[in-house]
Amino acid sequence: MDGENKDYHEDTVLELRPPELRQIKDYAVLIELGGEYLCEESILGKLADGIDQCLESLRDYVFRVRRRFVGKPLHEVDISGPFDGIEGLAKALRRPDEETKEKIKEGRIGASLMEATRQMADAVQELIERVQGKTDKYRKRDLLLQAYDKLKFFAHTLFTTYKYLTRILLC
Structure with a gap:
């Protein structure tokens, strides 16, 4: 023992x-x-x-x-x-x-x-x-910031795609 x-x-x-x-x-x-x-x-x-x-x-x-x-x-x-x-x-x-x-x-x-x-x-x-x-746990503020970041990324991607497509089509 x-x-x-x-x-x-x-x-x-x-x-x-x-x-x-x-x-x-x-x-x-x-x-x-x-x-x-x-x-x-x-x-x-x-x-x-x-x-x-x-x-x-x-x-x-x-x-x-x-x-x-x-x-x-x-x-x-x-x-x-x-x-x-x-x-x-x-x-x-x-x-x-x-x-x-x-x-x-x-x-x-x-x-x-x-x-x-x-x-x-x-x-x-x-x-x-x-x-x-x-x-x-995530707070509402954290969830809103996360959604804002995703929306910002999506908007930036759309804007960049639109910018390059207009340059290609106009040239």
Whole structure:
């Protein structure tokens, strides 16, 4: 076991939705639907521990993705914002005050966790697509400039052809 490479995920196919995201989503659904029954600090602490474990695995996954494709412009994808949002919710679950317990009972913490998970999934998907070579989408301005260049080329070709044909016919 000592000589084995512990980084066995190097050759795996990149998943657009890693299983850690599904686990965090499951926690969000559990908190949203069963919030009234889960307001004991011991249960909330276990949920927060599970979310933290998923976040740690997700951090490793994102690190492996970035390390695997060195040199690609990945700085444009904001991963830290969704991480911080989910981490903040886990901290709120770990040491809930009365206001937080009310939010849990109403389902607002679960909904917030679900939204943060959705943002994280979108960010991870964007990161993987960029790593795999996704190009930026064209804006309307770019499309108009491209059409203008094609039209200019076509008009220049017609004008040059007309000019040479008139010289040939008039000479």
